[in-house]
Amino acid sequence: MKPMKRTRSLPLCLAAGMSSTLGACGTENVAATESAATVVNTGSYNLHLEESLRFEAIPPGADPDHGRRLFGLAADLETENKSEALFQGFSQAFGGVVVSNQRTCFTCHRGRSTNLGFPATPLSAHVPADDALFTGIDADAQGDPDKLHNLDQLALIKYRPGRFNLARPEEDAFRKVFFWRKSVRLVNTAFQRGFLNDGRARVMFETDRGAVFSHTQESDNRFDDLFSAQNGADMQAFQFGAATLSDPRLDALRDPANPLHDVLANDPFYTVSTTTAAQRAGQKAFVKYCMTCHNTPNVFNNLSNVEATGAFRPETNPAFAPGVGRAFNIGVSERNKHHLRFTHYNAADGTFSPIVIQLANEDGSINNYTIAIDIGLAAVTARTEDIGRFKVPQLRKIKDLGPYFHDNSADTLEDVVDYFNGPDYNGSKDGSLFPIHMTAQERSDLLAFLRAL
Amino acid sequence: MHRTLKRKVPLLLLVAASPLLASGTSIDTPQGRGNTSSGHLHVPLFRGPVVPFELTVAPTPNNCSGGLDVDITWNEEDDYVKVQLKGTNALFPHPSVNRTLGVDYFPNPFFPEPEDVTNGRYQFWVIGAGGRVITFWYSGSTLDLLGSELDFPSGPPAGSIPVPLPTLRAVGSPFFQPDENGNVSFVWELSYHGVTRGDRPEFSHHYVSFPPPNLCQANPFRFDQSTARPYISKPLPASEAISFKEYLREGLLFDLTIDPPSYFVEPPRTTLIATYSGATAIGGGIPKNWTMDIDAAFMNNAPPIRTWDGAGQCQQWFKPVHTKNINFCAAQ
Numbered sequence: 001m002k003p004m005k006r007t008r009s010l011p012l013c014l015a016a017g018m019s020s021t022l023g024a025c026g027t028e029n030v031a032a033t034e035s036a037a038t039v040v041n042t043g044s045y046n047l048h049l050e051e052s053l054r055f056e057a058i059p060p061g062a063d064p065d066h067g068r069r070l071f072g073l074a075a076d077l078e079t080e081n082k083s084e085a086l087f088q089g090f091s092q093a094f095g096g097v098v099v100s101n102q103r104t105c106f107t108c109h110r111g112r113s114t115n116l117g118f119p120a121t122p123l124s125a126h127v128p129a130d131d132a133l134f135t136g137i138d139a140d141a142q143g144d145p146d147k148l149h150n151l152d153q154l155a156l157i158k159y160r161p162g163r164f165n166l167a168r169p170e171e172d173a174f175r176k177v178f179f180w181r182k183s184v185r186l187v188n189t190a191f192q193r194g195f196l197n198d199g200r201a202r203v204m205f206e207t208d209r210g211a212v213f214s215h216t217q218e219s220d221n222r223f224d225d226l227f228s229a230q231n232g233a234d235m236q237a238f239q240f241g242a243a244t245l246s247d248p249r250l251d252a253l254r255d256p257a258n259p260l261h262d263v264l265a266n267d268p269f270y271t272v273s274t275t276t277a278a279q280r281a282g283q284k285a286f287v288k289y290c291m292t293c294h295n296t297p298n299v300f301n302n303l304s305n306v307e308a309t310g311a312f313r314p315e316t317n318p319a320f321a322p323g324v325g326r327a328f329n330i331g332v333s334e335r336n337k338h339h340l341r342f343t344h345y346n347a348a349d350g351t352f353s354p355i356v357i358q359l360a361n362e363d364g365s366i367n368n369y370t371i372a373i374d375i376g377l378a379a380v381t382a383r384t385e386d387i388g389r390f391k392v393p394q395l396r397k398i399k400d401l402g403p404y405f406h407d408n409s410a411d412t413l414e415d416v417v418d419y420f421n422g423p424d425y426n427g428s429k430d431g432s433l434f435p436i437h438m439t440a441q442e443r444s445d446l447l448a449f450l451r452a453l
Numbered sequence: 454m455h456r457t458l459k460r461k462v463p464l465l466l467l468v469a470a471s472p473l474l475a476s477g478t479s480i481d482t483p484q485g486r487g488n489t490s491s492g493h494l495h496v497p498l499f500r501g502p503v504v505p506f507e508l509t510v511a512p513t514p515n516n517c518s519g520g521l522d523v524d525i526t527w528n529e530e531d532d533y534v535k536v537q538l539k540g541t542n543a544l545f546p547h548p549s550v551n552r553t554l555g556v557d558y559f560p561n562p563f564f565p566e567p568e569d570v571t572n573g574r575y576q577f578w579v580i581g582a583g584g585r586v587i588t589f590w591y592s593g594s595t596l597d598l599l600g601s602e603l604d605f606p607s608g609p610p611a612g613s614i615p616v617p618l619p620t621l622r623a624v625g626s627p628f629f630q631p632d633e634n635g636n637v638s639f640v641w642e643l644s645y646h647g648v649t650r651g652d653r654p655e656f657s658h659h660y661v662s663f664p665p666p667n668l669c670q671a672n673p674f675r676f677d678q679s680t681a682r683p684y685i686s687k688p689l690p691a692s693e694a695i696s697f698k699e700y701l702r703e704g705l706l707f708d709l710t711i712d713p714p715s716y717f718v719e720p721p722r723t724t725l726i727a728t729y730s731g732a733t734a735i736g737g738g739i740p741k742n743w744t745m746d747i748d749a750a751f752m753n754n755a756p757p758i759r760t761w762d763g764a765g766q767c768q769q770w771f772k773p774v775h776t777k778n779i780n781f782c783a784a785q
Contacts, residue, residue: 045736045737046704046733046736046737047483047485047494047704047705047733047736047738048701048702048703048704048705048733048734050488050489050702093672093674093675162754162755164754165749165752165754165755166675166677166754167677167678167748167749167752167754167755168755174755174756200753201753202753206753222674222675224673224674224675225674306704307583307702307703317583317585317586317619317620318753319582319583319704319734320582320704320734320735320745320750320751320757321749321750321751321752321753321757322736322753322757323735323736323737323757358760360740360743360758361740362481362482362737362740363481363740363741364481364499364740364741364742364743366760379756380753380755380756381736381737381756381757381758382756382757382758382759383737383756383758385737
């Protein structure tokens with residue numbers, strides 16, 4: 001077995017934390033890439049990240065079909081079936097009876113025709129007003145007056161990542177921090193390193209449990225005992241399985257004993273069919289401009305990960321939170337195209353007030369930071385360097401997965417490519433280290449290639 | 454599976470960078486280069502970053518203004534790991550630390566240590582953040598902690614209740630002292646393939662965890678609500694030593710303890726008295742004057758770092774017992 005030749009220089013570039021130029025990443029010059037190791041932006045970058053083809057394992061004995069039923073998806077993978085999907089009842093952890101608002105996972109991941117995501121906006125054109133998506137809106141939005149517009153028109157949901165941190169008081173600023181985020185479409189979920197838009201959930205179990213807590217009831221109470229380890233394992237088996245794979249051959253990446261595993265590892269484009277000259281040229285542009293970050297072969301999310309995320313250890317003993325993958329600030333948050341509001345809504349008097357959190361600068365000094373944008377990973381790492389950082393999404397079926405970015409701020413693939421080719425990306429904290437300046441021909445070719453993914 | 458993947462995809466990395474390193478000035482964040490087979494780590498250590506429950510953090514010279522750095526170099530092929538500590542005016546020679554029963558010293562049969570240390574010595578600990586999950590045994594009648602599977606090698610006590618818990622994996626260096634000015638220049642060289650305790654090479658690592666002393670004090674879903682106390686296993690024999698690669702894969706914590714001039718128990722353990730610490734297991738390390746929020750790092754429900762209460766003062770500081778006084782049996 002040979003190493004992954006086509007991406008050989010890229011891991012070393014990433015090993016540098018951030019390379020000073022994309023050109024350095026495009027060479028085989030190890031000395032050059034190592035010298036780039038002394039650049040900038042450590043943030044929460046984990047010193048133990050590795051570029052290794054390993055993925056969170058499916059727990060032995062997990063039942064994907066039961067997971068589908070818990071998910072709220074009928075056997076046709078298209079319609080909702082709530083019969084086993086409501087997490088409600090007496091919970092000792094909750095301190096009483098949890099009453100579900102009738103939301104299920106399906107509520108935001110609406111069948112395979114939407115790639116287990118939302119339909120096109122406005123959502124009300126496709127989802128009836130009496131659907132739990134709308135009737136249960138306050139479970140996550142909790143009275144925020146922006147809730148309906150952001151959900152219906154932008155397909156954005158309010159999340160408070162510190163909401164269930166009951167060890168800190170309710171007035172703690174980190175419990176107030178919130179985002180407006182898309183519902184991630186479930187395509188190739190099995191290959192993620194860190195889940196959700198910013199990778200803040202270490203393992204799938206945490207991701208599912210958090211979704212159940214936050215979207216099905218309005219309190220900030222936990223009810224861990226209604227979401228058993230077996231439930232989590234079954235849901236994980238479903239979400240990592242055939243229903244979400246863009247190509248069944250990709251499953252071989254998860255199994256080194258599969259004869260196809262090494263083929264996929266060695267040829268990052270093995271499962272990509274490029275039939276036109278433009279697509280083939282676009283692939284070259286992709287290698288030149290995109291693969292520094294989108295470097296998982298045949299999946300094209302980011303390959304860096306820490307080992308201890310469930311692949312080789314039980315989920316009861318994952319890595320210290322969160323920091324299990326790599327994230328980048330490419331300026332999307334700072335752009336805030338939809339002019340989203342990030343101040344705290346005081347329901348009692350209808351006013352908004354700023355949220356100020358304490359972030360750590362790299363020298364240990366305290367940054368009393370007033371939130372005005374989606375701060376990304378910094379909300380869960382408390383590090384200034386992580387403001388606006390998000391993980392690198394997978395790219396298979398990308399033409400069908402719009403709108404794009406964590407805030408649905410790019411409607412089309414053209415918008416995405418133009419963003420990366422423009423000043424917002426090239427002037428961003430991390431994007432400026434990997435500048436992209438495509439010619440019109442490269443842009444056109446790259447779009448052709450992306451549509452073939 | 455793990456070994457197979459490693460062989461097939463050998464390009465691993467240890468990452469980080471800092472603008473300060475580029476400019477050649479002092480480094481205040483962890484740095485790393487290489488991979489798990491060959492590489493180098495530089496980690497600045499401070500007072501306070503990694504402070505487990507019931508740990509006493511001792512003051513250091515010059516109003517705690519000194520610093521200590523650790524550099525670790527490893528090479529699998531040549532079978533060596535070199536740990537180097539350097540600091541100026543960083544430590545008091547032959548330190549003494551007095552504690553008070555019930556205030557900052559709480560006897561614990563699962564972490565045997567003296568109350569006070571007089572004419573002490575220093576020991577540096579390399580701690581893998583992901584020791585294996587081991588089984589702890591609780592009395593079926595009283596629900597009290599009886600010990601772990603490492604304490605009952607012939608099998609669980611009759612009628613006991615098994616509870617699997619995650620652990621850390623810790624191995625200590627030889628003891629050392631700073632010079633009379635408090636300067637430290639200490640080197641510990643060890644085998645890459647079999648990491649053994651530096652002072653007692655017939656032993657390898659310990660497992661460290663924070664089990665509840667009684668199951669009625671444990672909320673299985675809420676570590677933050679559970680009473681938990683430190684546990685350290687006896688050192689495993691050298692025959693069970695593991696590769697330094699495992700430590701690197703797990704992510705690292707570092708601690709510099711103050712131990713008595715002779716062993717308090719046999720086989721040896723350590724104390725809950727320390728000075729400098731640091732971590733790479735928390736992405737980006739733990740900055741000066743910040744500390745690891747252990748509850749949050751375990752539960753992933755809040756940032757894993759927060760400001761350290763002991764920052765800005767140079768006093769003996771104690772991390773309180775993780776006692777929540779909640780009887781979950783009564784709640785039923």
